[in-house]
Amino acid sequence: MAASAETGPARPIHPLFAFLLAADVPLFLGGLLSDLAYGRTAEPQWANFAAWLIAGAMVFTGLALLWAFIALLLARPRWGWVLLCFVLLLATFALGLVDNLHHARDAWAIMPAAPILSGITSLVALLAAAVGLSTIRTGNRT
Amino acid sequence: MARTHRDACLLLALLLAACGDRARLPLAAGIGPTPTLPPPVATLIPTVKVAKAVHWPAGATPVAAPGLRVEAFATGLDHPRWLAVLPNGDVLVAETNAPVRPRDNPGLKGWFFKMFQKKAGGGVPSANRITLLRDADGDGVAETRTVFLAGLTSPFGMQLSGGTLYVADTDAVLAFPYRGGETRIAVPGRKVVDLPAGPINHHWTKNLLATPDGTHLFVAIGSNSNVGDNGIPAETERARIWLVDAATGAHRPFATGLRNPVGLAFEPETGALWTAVNERDEIGSDLVPDYMTSVRDGGFYGWPFSYYGPHVEARIRPADRRPDLVAAAIAPDYALGAHTASLGLAFGPAPALGPIYARGAFVGQHGSWNRDPPSGYKVIFVPFAGGRPAGPPVDILTGFLTADGKSMGRPVGVAVDRSGALLVADDVGNTVWRVTAAR
Numbered sequence: 001m002a003a004s005a006e007t008g009p010a011r012p013i014h015p016l017f018a019f020l021l022a023a024d025v026p027l028f029l030g031g032l033l034s035d036l037a038y039g040r041t042a043e044p045q046w047a048n049f050a051a052w053l054i055a056g057a058m059v060f061t062g063l064a065l066l067w068a069f070i071a072l073l074l075a076r077p078r079w080g081w082v083l084l085c086f087v088l089l090l091a092t093f094a095l096g097l098v099d100n101l102h103h104a105r106d107a108w109a110i111m112p113a114a115p116i117l118s119g120i121t122s123l124v125a126l127l128a129a130a131v132g133l134s135t136i137r138t139g140n141r142t
Numbered sequence: 143m144a145r146t147h148r149d150a151c152l153l154l155a156l157l158l159a160a161c162g163d164r165a166r167l168p169l170a171a172g173i174g175p176t177p178t179l180p181p182p183v184a185t186l187i188p189t190v191k192v193a194k195a196v197h198w199p200a201g202a203t204p205v206a207a208p209g210l211r212v213e214a215f216a217t218g219l220d221h222p223r224w225l226a227v228l229p230n231g232d233v234l235v236a237e238t239n240a241p242v243r244p245r246d247n248p249g250l251k252g253w254f255f256k257m258f259q260k261k262a263g264g265g266v267p268s269a270n271r272i273t274l275l276r277d278a279d280g281d282g283v284a285e286t287r288t289v290f291l292a293g294l295t296s297p298f299g300m301q302l303s304g305g306t307l308y309v310a311d312t313d314a315v316l317a318f319p320y321r322g323g324e325t326r327i328a329v330p331g332r333k334v335v336d337l338p339a340g341p342i343n344h345h346w347t348k349n350l351l352a353t354p355d356g357t358h359l360f361v362a363i364g365s366n367s368n369v370g371d372n373g374i375p376a377e378t379e380r381a382r383i384w385l386v387d388a389a390t391g392a393h394r395p396f397a398t399g400l401r402n403p404v405g406l407a408f409e410p411e412t413g414a415l416w417t418a419v420n421e422r423d424e425i426g427s428d429l430v431p432d433y434m435t436s437v438r439d440g441g442f443y444g445w446p447f448s449y450y451g452p453h454v455e456a457r458i459r460p461a462d463r464r465p466d467l468v469a470a471a472i473a474p475d476y477a478l479g480a481h482t483a484s485l486g487l488a489f490g491p492a493p494a495l496g497p498i499y500a501r502g503a504f505v506g507q508h509g510s511w512n513r514d515p516p517s518g519y520k521v522i523f524v525p526f527a528g529g530r531p532a533g534p535p536v537d538i539l540t541g542f543l544t545a546d547g548k549s550m551g552r553p554v555g556v557a558v559d560r561s562g563a564l565l566v567a568d569d570v571g572n573t574v575w576r577v578t579a580a581r
Contacts, residue, residue: 042373042462044373048248048249048250052249052250098186100250101186103249103250103251104251105424105457107370107457107458108456108457108462109184111459
């Protein structure tokens with residue numbers, strides 16, 4: 001399978017994978033902004049928004065992770081870059097999970113860690129998307 | 143990359159380690175006048191140990207303490223939660239459940255909580271009625287059952303006082319005329335006073351108790367969240383006991399800072415008001431013990447700012463903390479165990495159980511979800527002397543859980559019936575149990 005791909009023409013990243021790679025970034029960022037708003041106002045609805053936004057981000061992160069895992073199995077050249085993207089997605093997923101669980105705490109107990117966690121997660125998600133969008137192809141260049 | 147891998151493994155290990163908030167103390171450490179209060183525990187993964195509701199197999203009953211026996215007084219009810227005994231021996235049972243609450247737990251966690259509630263046997267529409275059970279031949283089994291009052295709004299507390307039956311719906315206290323012997327009331331009730339309800343209405347059960355002279359009602363109103371999670375403004379007039387003028391509806395807070403006061407009863411020797419209160423969750427399996435306490439006029443009992451007097455709640459935003467209130471917070475009289483959900487409260491004597499249960503309080507413990515291993519799921523008796531608790535509790539009814547931790551029933555309301563037997567409402571087993579001395 002890899003052999004035929006190597007001889008084929010260069011193909012752009014699959015648009016659905018591109019979407020999955022990018023989709024979690026604004027959601028994690030939205031979570032971060034909601035956390036900051038909660039920190040300023042103590043209005044619980046901001047914490048609820050953050051929890052839902054991060055949960056939504058996790059759905060896309062999970063799907064992107066699955067896709068990257070399959071890409072990792074199929075990739076031959078540039079394997080290292082694909083691996084880096086996969087690892088970054090895995091880190092995003094792990095951090096997002098911790099962030100999500102942290103948001104299950106009551107009231108002010110989520111502060112001040114919530115925006116810190118959401119910020120780190122957003123940053124790693126951004127890195128994963130940047131690496132993924134610049135390196136991964138479903139077909140391989142020769 | 144290898145390091146990243148190692149870090150990921152470490153993270154996973156941490157996650158797994160974080161799952162296991164098990165109780166470090168025996169349950170008894172959180173029982174009595176001076177419970178042990180360890181430091182709060184914050185785990186990444188919340189402690190959720192929900193007992194799946196499986197109902198009683200045919201003919202099965204809870205286990206009565208040695209010397210006692212238990213029989214079903216009435217079965218096939220729809221979430222029977224609370225009980226009241228009328229002077230002619232008729233028993234009123236509130237078949238009730240939570241009202242529609244669009245804004246309770248709007249977060250992601252709330253979504254999970256609703257699933258847990260379903261598993262635990264809650265989360266179904268409320269029957270919204272009070273049913274009258276009559277055991278005319280005195281054999282310990284109610285042979286007639288009538289719909290006494292229908293069309294209520296998540297009713298809970300019920301009490302007859304001077305020819306008036308007071309009912310605490312979740313959003314109002316209603317008064318109905320009762321002459322005696324009726325099996326249903328058809329006339330509409332008079333609204334005495336509106337109660338805090340609204341779209342969140344987290345602790346929705348409202349209990350009431352008339353003062354002996356019948357002029358006033360104590361009304362217990364639970365908090366609107368675990369620990370102020372819905373914001374401090376959502377807690378207006380919540381987590382307190384009101385003293386309501388039964389004629390005019392005028393009211394004032396009698397005691398505050400009571401997170402979820404449910405059981406209300408007068409201690410017979412002193413005449414003091416006592417309440418059974420559910421304390422806060424999610425700071426570990428050993429915190430915070432539920433309690434019962436005598437209630438002082440004007441007293442503040444801590445919630446949400448502290449528990450058991452000076453133990454400050456860290457989950458409150460620093461700007462919202464109230465050291466002034468914490469300094470004045472009263473430590474409750476008697477802890478009933480962490481997460482036991484001690485709801486039902488009735489004082490003896492209960493002559494049909496025998497003389498050892500003459501002085502003391504029966505407590506219905508609905509059972510935990512936030513403790514590993516589970517606690518509660520039983521009815522206990524706390525002996526009293528001189529109007530104060532005097533000794534460790536003894537089990538009255540146990541055996542509500544299966545060996546693998548599923549709940550066949552959950553005890554809630556307790557009441558002593560006219561014959562001196564103890565009645566227990568079981569809202570998962572859909573049964574009212576009757577406990578007497580073994581023959």
